[in-house]
Amino acid sequence: MSTVMTGARWRVAFQGEHGAFSEEAVRRHFGADADPEPLYSCDDVVRAVARGSVPCGLLPVENSLAGSVVATYDALLDAPGVYVTGETLLPIHHCLLAPAGARLGDLALVESHPVALAQCRRWLAAHPAVEARVAYDTAGAARDVAALGDRTRAAIAGSGAAERFGLTVLAENIEDRPDNITRFYAIAREASLPGVGTPAKTALIATTPNVPGALYHLLGPIAAAGLDLTKLESRPAGEPWRYHFILELAHVMDHELLATLLGALGAAAESLRVLGTFAAGVAPGLTEVVS
């Protein structure tokens, strides 16, 4: 956690609804004093931070099974005044939530976000009497199930949604893989650097000249320094087949290393924007390496 709390509660914008995994991530990263503020889209979260109507925000960047959250990258690409100040890793455990009194054997319908349904494929296959239906998000599905109060209908969502909407947990950890993790970026209007010598990451946006070998040459200084490239994502730059590359490197915080590296990357890139250098998040027993 890299943001200083100052007595009063700290408003943190997140995408989604109360009870969502993102709200759990806000509490994990900013602590119990955080005041999570739900907004509709990733764009809304970045814009709220950019114009200063909230001091910070938290957005998902990647799920270990579903992949990158491109809406977050696109929102950051559009907001040059917003920085990544930290990351947090949230294990995703799906629960089956139903109104009080519901029994597993009576369920006819279960609803959730398509990614959550896909992550619980084995449980769904083992319960063929239960029809799976797509919903806009996990917390929203839980809210609807609670409002309806029909004991044959359940939602797949996090345990936070059970608490929020007063639902019963009929089954826990119904995801196919127990090592399902979502990674989030904390964002603010000011960059903040982690302490020298601590595990850190640096996120960058680069464009390359439109010539063969340009991406290879951009990655050269990273490989030469022996650093892990923890993320490489390309997003369209507008003109057909031109891209912004989002890079993320793991390193130990060291001002000289960072200055040298950014200099070399800047020389290889057509343009380079530093999204932020921040303390690396940890999840028990896991390491992150792309290359």
Added chain:
Amino acid sequence: MSTVMTGARWRVAFQGEHGAFSEEAVRRHFGADADPEPLYSCDDVVRAVARGSVPCGLLPVENSLAGSVVATYDALLDAPGVYVTGETLLPIHHCLLAPAGARLGDLALVESHPVALAQCRRWLAAHPAVEARVAYDTAGAARDVAALGDRTRAAIAGSGAAERFGLTVLAENIEDRPDNITRFYAIAREASLPGVGTPAKTALIATTPNVPGALYHLLGPIAAAGLDLTKLESRPAGEPWRYHFILELAHVMDHELLATLLGALGAAAESLRVLGTFAAGVAPGLTEVVS
């Protein structure tokens, strides 16, 4: 076009509904004799080709504004017996479609796929009296508008949908950028090679060892050969922060070059699967280079 037609009509599976841009792409790639067969998901298309219930399929891989279609990559990753046999580039021009007799000034609502709405942001901003509403897809929105017959409601979709559902085109080319293009892969159960000396592309799936510099070293042979890397996409491999890389290279068809290159890539990768080598598609005045 690399598929031989044999008199009878040629069934080609695509994702979506009749009247969709994908159906237009099927006709563009396979010609007027193609018999486009709509399926629900990209997975369904790949599986239908894999089990031989259709001879070939066509799937979107990338839009020049919205980016990669990860559902296509994920479906191909899951189907080792399916090959990319060609590509086709379809310019995307959005039309405003309404029931006969509708007038622009009377419109209150316009519905379409979220990506189509985002690509027509300027037109929507210039018509604040018209509310934009999200629909599942462009052709489905057109079908619903036709079924309802309400002259205050319109859909944003391609001209193919106007024909299919008997709708009037109230406005043409309402997209923000006229150079909006979607790129499609043709797929089949057998690989086919383009003629020697012709412009070609090779699509590959690679995994790399989990060490710093691995991706850099994988790109080395491509840069050394002076070839354009036209696509680099990473998709989760299951275990957290392990990825499959999807690479696409542009080259002139040459068996020796290809064999040498694949040998070098195979040595740098942990695993390498060739999705296919196929004739490069063309769109007037455009070139495709990632690096």
